[in-house]
Amino acid sequence: MNAASAVTVEHLVKRYGHLVAVNDVSLSIHEGEIFGIIGPNGAGKTTTVECISGLRAPDSGSISVYGLSPQKDRNKIRDFVGVQLQESALPPRLKVGEAVRLFASFYSNPLDPDQLLESLGIKQIVNSSFKNLSGGQKQRVSVALALVGNPRLAILDELTTGLDPEARREIWSLIERMKDRGVTVILVTHFMDEAERLCDRLALISHGTVIELDTPEAIAAKAGGSRVRFVPSQPVDEQTLRAIPGVTEIERKEKYVTVTGSGDLAGALMNALAAIGVRVSDVEARTGNLEDAFIKLTKDDASSFGKGVQI
Amino acid sequence: MTGSRLEWMSRRSRAQFAELLKVQSKLALREPYALFGGLALPAVLLAVFGFIGQANPGNVGSTGLTIIDVWTPTILVLSIIFISVSLPNTLVRDREIGWLRRVSTTPLHPSRLLAAQLVIDLILAAAAVLIVILEGALVFGASLHMQILPFAVSLLLSIVELFSFGLVLVALVPTQAVAQPVAGVATFGLMFLSGLWVNPAQVGDPLQTIMYYSPSGAAVRAVLDSAFNGGPSYAALLTMAVYTVIFGFIAIRYFRWE
Numbered sequence: 156m157n158a159a160s161a162v163t164v165e166h167l168v169k170r171y172g173h174l175v176a177v178n179d180v181s182l183s184i185h186e187g188e189i190f191g192i193i194g195p196n197g198a199g200k201t202t203t204v205e206c207i208s209g210l211r212a213p214d215s216g217s218i219s220v221y222g223l224s225p226q227k228d229r230n231k232i233r234d235f236v237g238v239q240l241q242e243s244a245l246p247p248r249l250k251v252g253e254a255v256r257l258f259a260s261f262y263s264n265p266l267d268p269d270q271l272l273e274s275l276g277i278k279q280i281v282n283s284s285f286k287n288l289s290g291g292q293k294q295r296v297s298v299a300l301a302l303v304g305n306p307r308l309a310i311l312d313e314l315t316t317g318l319d320p321e322a323r324r325e326i327w328s329l330i331e332r333m334k335d336r337g338v339t340v341i342l343v344t345h346f347m348d349e350a351e352r353l354c355d356r357l358a359l360i361s362h363g364t365v366i367e368l369d370t371p372e373a374i375a376a377k378a379g380g381s382r383v384r385f386v387p388s389q390p391v392d393e394q395t396l397r398a399i400p401g402v403t404e405i406e407r408k409e410k411y412v413t414v415t416g417s418g419d420l421a422g423a424l425m426n427a428l429a430a431i432g433v434r435v436s437d438v439e440a441r442t443g444n445l446e447d448a449f450i451k452l453t454k455d456d457a458s459s460f461g462k463g464v465q466i
Numbered sequence: 467m468t469g470s471r472l473e474w475m476s477r478r479s480r481a482q483f484a485e486l487l488k489v490q491s492k493l494a495l496r497e498p499y500a501l502f503g504g505l506a507l508p509a510v511l512l513a514v515f516g517f518i519g520q521a522n523p524g525n526v527g528s529t530g531l532t533i534i535d536v537w538t539p540t541i542l543v544l545s546i547i548f549i550s551v552s553l554p555n556t557l558v559r560d561r562e563i564g565w566l567r568r569v570s571t572t573p574l575h576p577s578r579l580l581a582a583q584l585v586i587d588l589i590l591a592a593a594a595v596l597i598v599i600l601e602g603a604l605v606f607g608a609s610l611h612m613q614i615l616p617f618a619v620s621l622l623l624s625i626v627e628l629f630s631f632g633l634v635l636v637a638l639v640p641t642q643a644v645a646q647p648v649a650g651v652a653t654f655g656l657m658f659l660s661g662l663w664v665n666p667a668q669v670g671d672p673l674q675t676i677m678y679y680s681p682s683g684a685a686v687r688a689v690l691d692s693a694f695n696g697g698p699s700y701a702a703l704l705t706m707a708v709y710t711v712i713f714g715f716i717a718i719r720y721f722r723w724e
Binding site: 208209210230233234236238240242243244245246248249253254256257258260261262263300304 | 478481482485489492493496497556559560563564565567568570571572573574
């Protein structure tokens with residue numbers, strides 16, 4: 156039995172003139188999960204969430220948000236969907252408290268603005284003008300505006316772009332707290348560490364199509380496993396290495412040997428080399444992560460895609 | 467049931483609009499383009515002409531009017547022009563930075579934001595009219611023998627016409643950087659056509675006709691005539707009405723929220 160579906164997108168297509176931004180995207184987002192949308196620049200991530208939030212009308216396909224249509228039930232949906240847009244600023248002289256109170260007045264069942272600002276850790280800037288805020292503060296205000304309507308669904312588009320690592324981590328814990336409160340979150344990002352850490356499930360979009368939809372771990376596993384780099388105490392020939400179970404690729408550079416493969420690669424490698432009396436030093440092992448998978452999968456997709464998205 | 471729901475909706479949307487008005491007025495005070503152009507500049511201009519008038523008593527040409535009499539209506543229209551051309555300053559910026567789009571993701575339609583801005587500018591225009599009339603009449607002794615109704619109609623039509631012009635700028639100007647010079651040129655053109663530098667009554671055709679049938683020239687003529695000549699000419703009122711329709715059409719046709 157699946158969890159209740161918060162958002163269902165079926166065969167979504169959106170064109171801008173001759174450019175197909177989204178080409179047959181289908182996905183289902185469960186209630187209460189953090190759903191990530193990742194993909195290369197121009198893959199159609201933002202267009203997809205803009206269609207879900209009702210900012211853009213799809214050319215074809217259907218979208219259901221808690222059973223409602225973003226186009227037909229525009230006003231109802233806006234009352235319980237909070238949106239944080241990529242590259243959206245506030246009037247420079249608008250103060251943080253004014254902006255949040257103003258947005259609260261737009262919704263039928265808003266959160267208390269002061270409590271919200273407190274919980275986001277930005278109570279101290281309530282009287283600051285937007286133009287005087289740091290990047291991290293601006294993003295937190297943007298999150299506050301997306302949340303003040305007490306949404307059931309929050310759509311966050313590239314929330315941490317341009318933030319320093321500390322501010323990013325703060326925003327992450329904020330998103331985790333949103334999930335704890337039962338808010339369904341759609342997170343558009345091009346940071347793989349962010350997707351890996353926060354998202355329950357991910358859709359990898361490339362050239363306007365979903366090419367993977369799974370948990371971050373499952374997608375990462377598709378990167379093809381691990382990589383071990385080491386310096387052998389004496390030269391090891393290629394055949395010996397190839398014979399080790401799981402090894403798929405061998406690369407040599409100066410004194411370093413890099414072996415790529417799957418399974419318990421480092422263990423198998425160490426044992427095999429020890430058996431023939433080769434000692435190793437400077438060992439560096441890395442298991443496949445989402446970033447590897449992302450690069451591999453989008454590259455595969457590009458090479459199989461042919462001549463691009465122009466029609 | 468339906469009735470109470472409707473009432474609740476309207477009460478909520480009234481509360482929304484009140485909050486919006488409050489915030490937009492605070493912003494208008496912090497970014498006082500309209501405030502400066504609409505209230506301070508005309509007050510100063512009027513004072514300049516007031517002192518010129520005191521230094522040169524007597525009538526202007528054969529009009530039977532003193533300098534301050536002639537200039538008070540012109541400056542009234544000028545203050546409306548200044549407020550109108552300040553519309554793109556805030557609205558084009560708000561669109562450019564994505565604020566209008568941001569608002570459109572909420573239950574509030576961004577047209578309410580536009581409406582709030584217009585209400586504030588309308589209040590400002592009313593204040594400007596009051597200041598200029600009081601300053602002209604009380605401080606410098608302009609003799610406005612106006613008939614209230616035609617005078618009010620002329621002023622109101624001037625405001626609607628020139629605000630529509632401001633909205634055309636908002637609709638057509640793409641960015642804030644472009645808005646500044648465009649608004650500058652538009653202001654200069656409207657000021658010239660209003661007769662600030664050249665009195666249309668004293669120039670020949672075709673300039674006189676052009677000025678009389680320009681958006682600001684027609685406004686000045688209507689206000690001037692209703693202040694001194696018993697009422698505006700239908701030609702001036704009709705001219706403004708036609709401009710209002712044209713500007714309104716262009717503004718609605720080309721307006722973008724993002």
